[in-house]
Amino acid sequence: MPQHNHAPNRICPNCSGFAAVAIATGVRLRDGSRHTVPVTCPTCEGIGTVARPLATTAKAA
Numbered sequence: 001m002p003q004h005n006h007a008p009n010r011i012c013p014n015c016s017g018f019a020a021v022a023i024a025t026g027v028r029l030r031d032g033s034r035h036t037v038p039v040t041c042p043t044c045e046g047i048g049t050v051a052r053p054l055a056t057t058a059k060a061a
């Protein structure tokens with residue numbers, strides 16, 4: 001039988017893998033769409049994963 005031993009998670013503990021988001025500023029553009037600002041996670045710098053020691057030693061939120 002195959003063994004399913006997955007590698008430990010390397011997902012960033014700060015953003016849980018959602019490394020880049022678009023935040024609405026509250027301003028509407030002429031075409032009616034919302035003006036957004038792209039923001040990346042300061043911990044993983046928009047990658048979504050971190051070095052294994054950082055991910056495995058962080059406490060779960």
Ligand SMILES: [Zn+2]
Pocket residue numbers: 012013014015016017018019041042043044045046048049
């Ligand atoms: Zn992150």
